Amino acid sequence: MTFLGAALVMVILRDMFHTIWHPTRHGGLSRLVMTGMWRLSSHLRIRRRAAGLAGPLGMVCVVSVWALTVAVAWALVYWPHMPEGFSYSAGLVPAEHAGPVDALYVSLVTLATLGLGDIAPAAGWLRIVGPLEALVGFALLSATVAWILGIYPALARRRTLALRLSHVRGGVTTRELDSDGGAALLDSLASAVSVITVDFLQYAESYYFYDGDENTSLPRQIGHAVSLAELAESAHHPDVRLAAMMLRRALGDLATVLDERFLHTGGDHGRVFASYASDHGNHMRPEPTHQGESDASSAGGEERER
Structure with a gap:
C-alpha cells in the first residue's frame, strides 16, 4: 500500500x-x-x-x-x-x-x-x-498560480487578435491592401497568429475557454485572416505578396496545431478552421474584406465553409 x-x-x-x-x-x-x-x-x-x-x-x-x-x-x-x-x-x-x-x-x-x-x-x-x-x-x-497567470494572458492575446480581425472585416479595400500599409498589416497579423499558435502549444487548456462575444471570438473571426491572405496573394506590391505568404504559413501552422491537438479532422486548413468554429458554437462565414470582392474569393470562402 x-x-x-x-x-x-x-x-x-x-x-x-x-x-x-x-x-x-x-x-x-x-x-x-x-x-x-x-x-x-x-x-x-x-x-x-x-x-x-x-x-x-x-x-x-x-x-x-x-x-x-x-x-x-x-x-x-x-x-x-x-x-x-x-x-x-x-x-x-x-x-x-x-x-x-x-x-x-x-x-x-x-x-x-x-x-x-x-x-x-x-x-x-x-x-x-x-x-x-x-x-x-x-x-x-x-x-496552480502559475497556471492561472499563464492561461489568462494567452486568452487576452487570442481575443485581441480576434478583435483586430473584426476591425479589419469590411474595412480594407483592395487598393489599400496593395500598399506598404497593407504589407505592414499582413505582417503584424502573421506575427499575432504565430503567437496564438505558441499559446496553444504552451497553454493547451486555453482552447477550452469559450469567447461569447462575436468580435473577440477567434473561431468566428479567423476566416477573415484567411480571406485577407488569399486576396493579398494577387497583389502587385511584392512586399504585400510576401506578407500574404507569411500569413498563410502562420495560419497553416495554427491549423496544424488545432487539428493535431484538439480537432483531429485530418482535413485541409479550411476544414480545420470550420471545425474549430463549429466546436466553439460558431459557423464560420468569412465576410468580404472590401467592397466588390471578386466572385472567386467569395466562392473560395464558401468552399472553406463546406
Missing part, C-alpha cells in the same frame, strides 16, 4: 509537470478532465452559458483532482504505519485513531502545511516523508 501511494504521488507530479512546465502533449489527467468538461458543456441545452464555464470549471476540477489524489496517496503511505509510527497528543488513544480517515486527516493537515501536531510522524523515515508532502503541497499551490 505504501508503494501504491508513492506511485500515485509520482503520477500526479508527472501530470503537473507535463501540464504546466513541459506541455508537449498535455498532462494525461488534466487533458481528460478538461476535454470531459468541454464535451459535457456541448451537450447541455444552454450551450453558450455552459461552454463559458467549461474552461474555468475544468481548471478547478483539475486542481481539485490533483490535490485530492495527492492527499489520498500520502494517506496510503501513512496508514500501514499507524499507530506505531506516529506520536499522539495527550487525550488521544492511538488505537482509536489509526484508521484510513485518520491517515487522510494527517495527510490533509500536512499537505496544507497547517502543522496541528495532534498526530505527527514519529518513525525516522516518516519524519522525512512528512515535510516532503508539505513541499508537494507548496508546489501544487505554486503550480
